[in-house]
Amino acid sequence: MAFILPNKDRLRALGADLGIDVDEKYAHDVLRVLEPLAADFHTVDRLPLETLPVRYPRTPGTRPDPADNPWGAWYVRTDIRGAATGKLAGRRLAIKDNVSIAGVQMMNGASVLEGYVPDGDATIVTRILDAGGHIVGKSVCEYFSFSGGSATSATGPVISPRNPGHTPGGSTTGSAALLVAGEVDMAIGADQAGSIRIPASFSGIVGLKPTWGLVPYTGVMGLDYTIDHVGPMARNVADVALLLEVIAGDDGLDGRQRGAPAQAGAYSAGLGGGVAGLRIGVVRESFDLPESHPGTDAAVRAAAALLRRAGATIEEISIPWHRYGAPIWGALANEGTYQTLMRGCGVGHLNDGSYPLSLMTALGNLRARANELPDTVKIGMLLGRYLHQQYQGRFYAKAQNLRRRLRREYDAALAGRDLLLMPTTPFPTQPIPAEGASVAEVIGHSWTMLANTSPFDVTGHPAISVPCGQTDGKPVGLMLIGKHFDEQTVLRAAAGSESLRG
Numbered sequence: 249m250a251f252i253l254p255n256k257d258r259l260r261a262l263g264a265d266l267g268i269d270v271d272e273k274y275a276h277d278v279l280r281v282l283e284p285l286a287a288d289f290h291t292v293d294r295l296p297l298e299t300l301p302v303r304y305p306r307t308p309g310t311r312p313d314p315a316d317n318p319w320g321a322w323y324v325r326t327d328i329r330g331a332a333t334g335k336l337a338g339r340r341l342a343i344k345d346n347v348s349i350a351g352v353q354m355m356n357g358a359s360v361l362e363g364y365v366p367d368g369d370a371t372i373v374t375r376i377l378d379a380g381g382h383i384v385g386k387s388v389c390e391y392f393s394f395s396g397g398s399a400t401s402a403t404g405p406v407i408s409p410r411n412p413g414h415t416p417g418g419s420t421t422g423s424a425a426l427l428v429a430g431e432v433d434m435a436i437g438a439d440q441a442g443s444i445r446i447p448a449s450f451s452g453i454v455g456l457k458p459t460w461g462l463v464p465y466t467g468v469m470g471l472d473y474t475i476d477h478v479g480p481m482a483r484n485v486a487d488v489a490l491l492l493e494v495i496a497g498d499d500g501l502d503g504r505q506r507g508a509p510a511q512a513g514a515y516s517a518g519l520g521g522g523v524a525g526l527r528i529g530v531v532r533e534s535f536d537l538p539e540s541h542p543g544t545d546a547a548v549r550a551a552a553a554l555l556r557r558a559g560a561t562i563e564e565i566s567i568p569w570h571r572y573g574a575p576i577w578g579a580l581a582n583e584g585t586y587q588t589l590m591r592g593c594g595v596g597h598l599n600d601g602s603y604p605l606s607l608m609t610a611l612g613n614l615r616a617r618a619n620e621l622p623d624t625v626k627i628g629m630l631l632g633r634y635l636h637q638q639y640q641g642r643f644y645a646k647a648q649n650l651r652r653r654l655r656r657e658y659d660a661a662l663a664g665r666d667l668l669l670m671p672t673t674p675f676p677t678q679p680i681p682a683e684g685a686s687v688a689e690v691i692g693h694s695w696t697m698l699a700n701t702s703p704f705d706v707t708g709h710p711a712i713s714v715p716c717g718q719t720d721g722k723p724v725g726l727m728l729i730g731k732h733f734d735e736q737t738v739l740r741a742a743a744g745s746e747s748l749r750g
Contacts, residue, residue: 256272321422323353326383334381337380341376341434347468349383358402360611365606376494388406393440397680406425407425418443423481434491444479452715454483458478464498465601471585472580488712490515527665531668533566533570578702579644583636589611624695658703670727673725676723704729709731710732714745717749728745
């Protein structure tokens with residue numbers, strides 16, 4: 249994209265937007281100063297692009313026929329095979345459609361991205377293929393991954409195979425549905441407010457939001473750099489642990505990975521350790537929320553009692569700041585997503601990492617097509633713009649500062665314990681709103697399940713959802729939260745809970 253200096257009229261308009269008076273003489277002086285700098289931009293424009301590597305051959309894939317996509321969960325079917333051997337040899341994987349796969353369309357649930365094709369593979373895609381994984385498709389997700397339900401994807405709703413007519417949970421709707429239907433062995437999800445753990449809870453599968461930065465986010469479209477997480481989903485804990493072993497570890501590109509180990513741990517090794525001797529705090533403030541379903545709370549408390557009988561030390565504890573987690577997340581996420589999507593062309597700025605220039609180009613006309621956005625994104629962007637314009641980013645900044653206090657509160661509770669325990673979602677899966685549903689119905693379906701999941705996107709603690717029972721014939725998820733980069737203990741406890749259920 250060739251660089252062209254602004255003319256005087258454009259300079260005056262820029263000045264008006266910034267509150268700088270630009271008259272005819274000043275415009276002339278500014279252009280004289282800028283003219284020698286144009287050569288530098290021309291040089292940058294001529295230099296070669298630095299795109300993410302592509303190691304394995306593939307075809308573009310195909311959009312499935314409706315008859316072959318009964319749950320609406322596939323966006324593109326692919327047949328991408330990696331190394332002949334490795335930890336994932338013979339395993340079929342679905343990749344959430346906010347993850348870049350070179351040469352394969354990526355829509356992220358958004359009509360404004362339809363037809364966009366990335367030119368590089370996300371780090372986790374390369375690692376999966378290096379480990380022998382077989383990527384059989386991209387899974388549908390909610391529009392820009394900005395919903396916990398199943399009412400906003402431009403391709404239509406994804407339906408739960410376990411509870412037809414209901415959401416499998418968002419925003420990683422497709423990956424959850426495909427796992428439940430048995431069409432894949434493992435899947436990738438991304439989580440900014442619970443988008444791995446919500447579908448795990450609603451669908452009766454296992455989903456892990458790793459410690460912030462443990463798994464590189466390179467090549468994955470995000471919402472706000474400071475809450476972006478990507479991680480594994482599967483039908484059992486062992487497969488989640490195995491996939492984490494493949495995708496975790498510093499890639500040298502993603503600035504989110506401050507403090508992350510250079511290589512993944514042996515997460516599968518400790519799964520048979522059981523729960524005896526583990527010290528677990530049951531967080532009082534995660535139950536009896538205004539939106540809580542009594543059957544959900546009862547199932548999680550029964551699961552905690554089962555862990556106690558198996559030898560874990562179970563203690564009910566109070567973390568009053570847990571109830572502040574979702575409000576802090578809301579102040580951070582709405583303005584942060586506005587900055588990323590509307591001002592940063594889907595990528596953001598001033599962050600250390602790999603910038604997908606093709607994605608920035610694809611989203612360069614987002615404002616011109618903003619009326620296509622669903623109500624979830626429209627309302628989030630309106631609020632984010634208002635917060636930025638009216639309050640000069642004060643609420644975002646304060647939420648970032650409060651992040652440290654919230655993290656300290658959980659760390660203090662974990663100082664004498666191995667894990668925290670709570671319901672993943674306050675209620676089970678809900679019916680998908682009918683076409684033409686009101687704004688209030690869509691927003692309620694999309695945002696009301698975040699109270700327990702979103703705080704840990706703010707603090708970065710690892711958190712897993714594992715099935716622990718049912719209520720009203722619908723799955724209930726138990727969430728276990730551990731110390732930063734202590735996924736081994738989180739997975740050990742999850743595997744122990746899973747074995748107790750049989």
